[in-house]
Amino acid sequence: MLVKRARRGDMGAYDDLVKRYQERIYATLYHMTSNHEDANDLAQEAFIKGFQALKSFKGGSSFYTWVYRIAVNKTINFLKQRKNKSQMSLDDLDFNAEHDPDLVALISEKTPRREISLTELQEKLNIAMQKLSEPHRLVVTLHDVQGLSHEEIAKIMNCNIGTVRSRLFYARQRMQAYLSDYLK
Amino acid sequence: MSMSPETENFDQLRRLLAVKRHEQPPPGYFHHFSSQVIARIEAGERADDPVGFVRFIWEGVWLQRLWDAIETKPALAGVFGAAVCGFLVAGVIYTDSPTSVRSPFEETMKGTQTAQVTPPGDTVIEAPPVVLSQFSSQSGVTPVSAHTLLDDASRSGFAQPVFKLGDGQ
Numbered sequence: 001m002l003v004k005r006a007r008r009g010d011m012g013a014y015d016d017l018v019k020r021y022q023e024r025i026y027a028t029l030y031h032m033t034s035n036h037e038d039a040n041d042l043a044q045e046a047f048i049k050g051f052q053a054l055k056s057f058k059g060g061s062s063f064y065t066w067v068y069r070i071a072v073n074k075t076i077n078f079l080k081q082r083k084n085k086s087q088m089s090l091d092d093l094d095f096n097a098e099h100d101p102d103l104v105a106l107i108s109e110k111t112p113r114r115e116i117s118l119t120e121l122q123e124k125l126n127i128a129m130q131k132l133s134e135p136h137r138l139v140v141t142l143h144d145v146q147g148l149s150h151e152e153i154a155k156i157m158n159c160n161i162g163t164v165r166s167r168l169f170y171a172r173q174r175m176q177a178y179l180s181d182y183l184k
Numbered sequence: 185m186s187m188s189p190e191t192e193n194f195d196q197l198r199r200l201l202a203v204k205r206h207e208q209p210p211p212g213y214f215h216h217f218s219s220q221v222i223a224r225i226e227a228g229e230r231a232d233d234p235v236g237f238v239r240f241i242w243e244g245v246w247l248q249r250l251w252d253a254i255e256t257k258p259a260l261a262g263v264f265g266a267a268v269c270g271f272l273v274a275g276v277i278y279t280d281s282p283t284s285v286r287s288p289f290e291e292t293m294k295g296t297q298t299a300q301v302t303p304p305g306d307t308v309i310e311a312p313p314v315v316l317s318q319f320s321s322q323s324g325v326t327p328v329s330a331h332t333l334l335d336d337a338s339r340s341g342f343a344q345p346v347f348k349l350g351d352g353q
Contacts, residue, residue, distance in 0.1 A: 011222055011225070011226070014222065014225075015218050015219070015221075015222050018217070018218040018221050018222070019214075019217075019218045022214055022217050022218060023214060026209065026214075026217070030207070030209070031204055031207075036209060040209075043217075044217075044220060044221050044224060047221045048221060048224055048225055048228065049252055049255075051225050052225075052228075052249075052252065053252075056257070073255060074255065077255065090207065091207040091208055091209050091210075092207070092208065092210075093203070093206045093207060093208070094206045094207075094208045096206060097203065097206035100202060100206065102199040102202050103199070103202055103203060103206075105199075106196070106199050106200060118203070121200070121203055122203050122204075122207065125200065125201070125203055125204060129204075140201070141204075144197075144198055144201045145201055145204045145205060172194045172197055175197055175201075176194065176197050179197065179200060182200060183196045183197060183200065
């Protein structure tokens with residue numbers, strides 16, 4: 001098992017663990033910060049801290065949930081310190097965005113200039129996300145963007161499922177209000 | 185108003201949020217990510233060797249590790265806070281204790297005829313004896329012999345004075 005080998009100091013095993021979860025961890029932190037460089041630093045630091053704290057990992061949860069929790073806590077602390085100097089550094093949209101049927105339908109209803117609108121939409125969406133508090137942003141990110149279940153989110157956020165549901169409801173309402181120009 | 189997310193119509197919002205799934209880091213970004221993490225871990229471990237100890241202290245690596253440990257285990261923050269408080273309370277109690285070292289001025293005023301100077305360290309510097317008889321009676325100042333516990337102890341043989349007083353030459 002990779003975790004056991006990594007605990008014994010096997011760097012190859014830990015390298016495999018990082019590769020397995022790097023994209024999901026990075027994506028969460030990126031959606032939380034709306035900044036590529038910050039997400040990169042935080043994701044690296046989360047994996048470094050994960051390695052240093054491996055001895056305290058009891059195995060009560062999966063390694064994935066455990067390292068996710070480290071990354072999320074680190075990011076929330078970072079965002080609290082950053083507070084008033086947020087600056088977006090957005091990743092580019094991939095090629096598939098223009099062919100996503102949901103997006104195509106949504107955009108074509110609004111404007112004929114699809115390319116410009118997608119970029120504009122991306123920016124508006126990130127601004128709206130940054131207006132949410134950190135716990136609300138995290139719930140929207142994990143559920144609506146990354147598709148995690150309520151149970152998984154509750155484990156990561158160390159709260160009960162009811163709290164996850166109510167936060168999700170409130171966050172969606174706020175997002176809907178912020179993005180009313182883009183929604184029917 | 186219902187509190188269930190399922191009963192509200194958030195379909196359009198969820199379709200809009202799909203844009204976020206298409207945001208991707210630069211091509212090839214993840215090819216080097218894990219190797220950078222491993223390199224940083226190994227660089228951190230090198231800080232533990234004797235050569236790295238100076239860096240560990242001076243570059244605040246220890247502070248970063250302490251902070252990391254507190255972040256990982258919030259209970260540590262409580263233990264650390266309690267330890268600091270305990271240290272402060274102990275300091276206050278020790279400072280207020282009557283058994284604390286007296287200042288040289290206090291020693292002199294107590295009538296001890298041997299002046300002792302106690303610097304911050306443990307070394308006691310003993311000053312030359314003060315010969316009271318050298319005071320001139322013409323100056324109008326008459327030294328008055330004070331009765332002290334040290335005198336009692338000397339008479340009863342429990343302790344010997346460090347220096348003998350001048351014999352009135």
